[in-house]
Amino acid sequence: xxxxxxxxxxxxxxxxxxxxxxxxxxxxxxxxxxxxxxxxxxxxxxxxxxxxxxxxxxxxxxxxxxxxxxxxxxxxxxxxxxxxxxxxxxxxxxxxxxxxxxxxxxxxxxxxxxxxxxxxxxxxxxxxxxxxxxxxxxxxxxxxxxxxxxxxxxxxxxxxxxxxxxxxxxxxxxxxxxxxxxxxxxxxxxxxxxxxxxxxxxxxxxxxxxxxxxxxxxxxxxxxxxxxxxxxxxxxxxxxxxxxxxxxxxxxxxxxxxxxxxxxxxxxxxxxxxxxxxxxxxxxxxxxxxxxxxxxxxxxxxxxxxxxxxxxxxxxxxxxxxxxxxxxxxxxxxxxxxxxxxxxxxxxxxxxxxxxxxxxxxxxxxxxxxxxxxxxxxxxxxxxxxxxxxxxxxxxxxxxxxxxxxxxxxxxxxxxxxxxxxxxxxxxxxxxxxxxxxxxxxxxxxxxxxxxxxxxxxxxxxxxxxxxxxxxxxxxxxxxxxxxxxxxxxxxxxxxxxxxxxxxxxxxxxxxxxxxxxxxxxxxxxxxxxxxxxxxxxxxxxxxxxxxxxxxxxxxxxxxxxxxxxxxxxxxxxxxxxxxxxxxxxxxx
Amino acid sequence: xxxxxxxxxxxxxxxxxxxxxxxxxxxxxxxxxxxxxxxxxxxxxxxxxxxxxxxxxxxxxxxxxxxxxxxxxxxxxxxxxxxxxxxxxxxxxxxxxxxxxxxxxxxxxxxxxxxxxxxxxxxxxxxxxxxxxxxxxxxxxxxxxxxxxxxxxxxxxxxxxxxxxxxxxxxxxxxxxxxxxxxxxxxxxxxxxxxxxxxxxxxxxxxxxxxxxxxxxxxxxxxxxxxxxxxxxxxxxxxxxxxxx
Numbered sequence: 120x121x122x123x124x125x126x127x128x129x130x131x132x133x134x135x136x137x138x139x140x141x142x143x144x145x146x147x148x149x150x151x152x153x154x155x156x157x158x159x160x161x162x163x164x165x166x167x168x169x170x171x172x173x174x175x176x177x178x179x180x181x182x183x184x185x186x187x188x189x190x191x192x193x194x195x196x197x198x199x200x201x202x203x204x205x206x207x208x209x210x211x212x213x214x215x216x217x218x219x220x221x222x223x224x225x226x227x228x229x230x231x232x233x234x235x236x237x238x239x240x241x242x243x244x245x246x247x248x249x250x251x252x253x254x255x256x257x258x259x260x261x262x263x264x265x266x267x268x269x270x271x272x273x274x275x276x277x278x279x280x281x282x283x284x285x286x287x288x289x290x291x292x293x294x295x296x297x298x299x300x301x302x303x304x305x306x307x308x309x310x311x312x313x314x315x316x317x318x319x320x321x322x323x324x325x326x327x328x329x330x331x332x333x334x335x336x337x338x339x340x341x342x343x344x345x346x347x348x349x350x351x352x353x354x355x356x357x358x359x360x361x362x363x364x365x366x367x368x369x370x371x372x373x374x375x376x377x378x379x380x381x382x383x384x385x386x387x388x389x390x391x392x393x394x395x396x397x398x399x400x401x402x403x404x405x406x407x408x409x410x411x412x413x414x415x416x417x418x419x420x421x422x423x424x425x426x427x428x429x430x431x432x433x434x435x436x437x438x439x440x441x442x443x444x445x446x447x448x449x450x451x452x453x454x455x456x457x458x459x460x461x462x463x464x465x466x467x468x469x470x471x472x473x474x475x476x477x478x479x480x481x482x483x484x485x486x487x488x489x490x491x492x493x494x495x496x497x498x499x500x501x502x503x504x505x506x507x508x509x510x511x512x513x514x515x516x517x518x519x520x521x522x523x524x525x526x527x528x529x530x531x532x533x534x535x536x537x538x539x540x541x542x543x544x545x546x547x548x549x550x551x552x553x554x555x556x557x558x559x560x561x562x563x564x565x566x567x568x569x570x571x572x573x574x575x576x577x578x579x580x581x582x583x584x585x586x587x588x589x590x591x592x593x594x595x596x597x598x599x600x601x602x603x604x605x606x607x608x609x610x611x612x613x614x615x616x617x618x619x620x621x622x623x624x625x626x627x628x629x630x631x632x633x634x635x636x637x638x639x640x641x642x643x644x645x646x647x648x649x650x651x652x653x654x655x656x657x658x659x660x661x662x663x664x665x666x667x668x669x670x671x672x673x674x675x676x677x678x679x680x681x682x683x684x685x686x687x688x689x690x691x692x693x694x695x696x697x698x699x700x701x702x703x704x705x706x707x708x
Numbered sequence: 709x710x711x712x713x714x715x716x717x718x719x720x721x722x723x724x725x726x727x728x729x730x731x732x733x734x735x736x737x738x739x740x741x742x743x744x745x746x747x748x749x750x751x752x753x754x755x756x757x758x759x760x761x762x763x764x765x766x767x768x769x770x771x772x773x774x775x776x777x778x779x780x781x782x783x784x785x786x787x788x789x790x791x792x793x794x795x796x797x798x799x800x801x802x803x804x805x806x807x808x809x810x811x812x813x814x815x816x817x818x819x820x821x822x823x824x825x826x827x828x829x830x831x832x833x834x835x836x837x838x839x840x841x842x843x844x845x846x847x848x849x850x851x852x853x854x855x856x857x858x859x860x861x862x863x864x865x866x867x868x869x870x871x872x873x874x875x876x877x878x879x880x881x882x883x884x885x886x887x888x889x890x891x892x893x894x895x896x897x898x899x900x901x902x903x904x905x906x907x908x909x910x911x912x913x914x915x916x917x918x919x920x921x922x923x924x925x926x927x928x929x930x931x932x933x934x935x936x937x938x939x940x941x942x943x944x945x946x947x948x949x950x951x952x953x
Contacts, residue, residue: 122818133806602802605763606816606863607791609784701764704798 123612127619134592141588142628145680148577149632152676153668154639155573159566160672161665162658166563167355167552169256169660174322175555176216176349177359180366182518184488184545190301191219193545194491195449196345199370203350206369207362213353214249216240219334219346223298225327227286234282236296236310238331238346241268255661256323262290262314267330269313274337276310277328279318288312294327300339308337343450359551360525367523367549372516375483375544377492378501379446379454381426381476384435390502391424391444391476393483393515397540400513407509413438413463421479423462427472431464438463444476448490455490474502480515480543488545521548527557562658574679581680582687585621589691593617600695601703610696617692618685625684629677640666709774709793709870709903711737711760716769718755718926729755730766731926737905739870742897744906744917752926753907757873760905761794762786773871791819795864795902797874801856803848809835809859810844816867834862838892854885858892865896871903878910890916 131138171177180199184190193199196217203215219238224231245253257264259277267275276294278286288294294310310329318324340346352358374392381389394404401419408415411428417438418425426436436442438461445456459482466472495501504511519542524530530550537546593600600613647662659665718730730752737743745753758764759771762778763786771778776789790796803812813831822830835844838858848856857877864872874893878886890913897904906913914920922930 122821126818129811130806598800598802599804602796602798602804603815604787605761605790605796605798605802607787607819609787612819699764701758704758704763704802 123615123619124623127616127623130616131620131623137588137592138624141584142624142631144580144584145625145628145684146632146635148580149629149676149680150635150639151573152570152577152680153633153636153673154643154666155570156672156676157636157640157666157668158664159563159570160667160669161660162566163563164667165658165660165665166556169252170322171355171552171556175550175552176218177352177355177552178350178363178366179218179548179550179555180348180350180370181548181550182347182545183548184301185303188299188303190303191347192301192340193345193348193547194343194488196343199345199348202366202369203348206365207350207352211352211354211358211362212350214351216349216351217331217335217345217347218349219331219338219340220326221298221334221338223296223327225286226295226297227283227288228292230285230287232282232285234278234296234327235325236276236298236327236329236334238334239267239328240331241265242332256318257328258317258661259314260317262312264314266313267328272311272313274308274310274329274333275313277314277316278312278326279316279324281324282327283312283315290315296327298337300337302339304339306337306339341450355552359553363549363551364523367520370520370547370549372518372520372547374503375487375515375517376501376503377444377446377483377487378495379444379492381430381434382443382445383440385433387430387433388474388500389430389444389476390474391478391483392504393480393487393544394419394477394510394513395480395515396421396543403510403513409466411464411466413461415463418463418465418477419479420462421481423460423479424482425463425465425477426461427475428464428466429469429472430474430476431461433473436461436464446490447493449493450491455486455492457486470502471504471508475504477510483515484543484545515544518545518547521546523549524554527554530554577680578683581625581683585625585684585687586691589617589621589688593691593695596695597698597703600698601700601705604698604700605704614689614692614696617695618688621688621692622681622685625681626677629680633673633677637668640668709739710772711735711871711903711905712770712772713756713760714770716756716759716771717767718752718759718764719767729926730759732769733923733926733928735921735928735931737903739903740897740901741919742894742904742917743919743921744908744913745921745923746908746914747923747929748909750925751923753909753923754875755926756923757875757905757907760871761796761873762789791816792867793870795867795869795872797857797860797864797872797877799876799879801848801853801860801880803856803859803863805848808845808847809840809851809855809862812848812859813862813866816863820867831862831866834866835859838862852885853881854889857881857885857889861889861893861896865900865902868900869902871905874904874906876908876910877906878908878913883912886910886912 167177182191182193184192200215217238217240221236223234223236225234254264257277264277266272267277269275283289286294290312292312294312295307296310297305297307300306310327316323350362352362377391379389379391380386394400404419405415410418417423431437434442440461441458442461443456443458445454448455459478521533521537524533604613643664644666646664648659649662713733713735716730716733717728719726719728733756745756747753755764759766760773762781766779773789773793778786781789804815807815810828810831813835814827817827817830832844835841838861840855840858840862843851843855848859851859878889881889893904894916896902906917908914918934920932920934921928
């Protein structure tokens, strides 16, 4: 083998002109391939680690408490964070953010525009590297990014130069913003411009950035509540789906109930359970409920409750009477209370008759979410009917966990179905970038296609070049083949020499191509593009093309090209080896 | 090592027609002979040499080189036979153009797996023996025809084969250079007892060969032995030292 390699390399070095031509073509092809691949990786990096990170995160947990209007709120932030902490490995997770944004009408100096206000958590400690990345992404050219965290300024806000122009504001000017808070109330607030961004990211150009705590305050979030959660992963492509699946499993809701005290003529401990209002649940209620008093249609109405016969006797309640219920909230010291009308009295097992109140879900969740009840695990204090109880399937849960979906299309279908169901409980969805940012990912697919085309072009350069060169070479070297066969070289060694020559040439050309690619990428990165208002701006990083070559990618490309070259060289080489030595010796140019 | 040929036939296919190149040759070449096969173009000289060297297969007949029946050897065994026991010299020298004189000579040893140091020593010594000590690092295009053919002779003898088949070795050389080359080969024949078998239609080669087999239309017309003493050895040595061309 060594002597074959020696002979091949020597032939390669001695037949300079032809090899330089072919080698240059190969190096050029490799340069295109590496550059295209690195660009594609760069764009993926921008998308996965810069755009999607800010837009949707790699994995998202979204909440909706509203039916007509989307209200993204989860009432127990610590609980959700704990689930995340328990179900994602530390070395897989890069960051967890609260994603709160609101559509607003912004009024500047004599001009108004629609904007999205997005919160940034300035209190979080971030690594120097990440901070540098933030700085590059925001590219604040006037004012300061850090001023967003200032308490002495009323709602400091950062916006793009384009948006500042459309609102006719400059640094230190006041913008009035009108919006609806999480309770659906129309609100207005003042925000002071503390910085302007020169940003080439189209998704950031229409956004007003404020401190997370400020936007939460404006939107009416209480300290224990959070908005949608965005999870940034270290390896999103590998981990996003499995992380989402794991979280989905861990976020299975428990039964919803309020355990408190009911007061009528007397008082008693009670557990209030929601029954769902969809047709299936109503059918279950109709089929299994036994009423001692009242009409079932009244019972299923939204405005009242149904209490057990023993409990009714205990507190002296009857259909039409009012009862008062109080309970201990999870996040307040003072008991919460509300009153409601008794619509019916049911009969059933003694425990249920004595301890349960059934409430229509519309009414129940209003009280449940506005003052989340304390978590009670003591069975004496809270009575939950067993799973085999006829009603259990009609009872509501803490939230409704939506099924996992894989694509945007599936997610859209799912949303439409959920909208039809008119679910009264909060819905919770665990999603990944493949559902939430598929349009951006599609762009990556297009770029991969471009890379593939580059590969195909390269493939043809190599195939045609190698075949042609080998044909020429074999023709030119026919007598040489005859001679070396005459002096005793084996057929397979002749074949190996030609293949080795091609493989060696490809290898050296690939190395040159890689060097060339790095030079080209460096040069292209120096060019500054001014692509304001151009959607292609999202492919840029700081107005420059972003190339991200990877060692594994380069090695793969080189091996791939060598493989193509070897496969292409095989047949002409075999033909050369199979040539009759006597015929080859008779050959004259 | 003796070459024995019995009733040898070789036909070629040419445009669908079978053309006979050798038609029933019987020949025995004994070890150490310095023989020539002569005849006009197309008489089958080169074909005969190719068959003896295992580069071509006969259509019929028997060919033995030493104890080996060439008809029974496969391609690999034929290659091994050429590599270790037969040397070739061609009319057009057939040196590898991208290799220097030394590398051309070393090539055979490289194929035999001889280590680099020994390869270089042996090849240099042989090149010196053929009078090319000063030209070992020259490429073929930098050498004259005679020098190139001497490199070819050096390549043929470096592995110390038992037989050298020389296909019209002087055809591309002028009279004087051809004579010197013949003297050189005779000297090698004499000193190393290598069997030389030429194909030629050069009168000078015919005159200097100790045995002349004359072919016409693929058959042996005459077979003449001239005996020893035809060459004046001392003269040859002087001449080859004086002029290296």
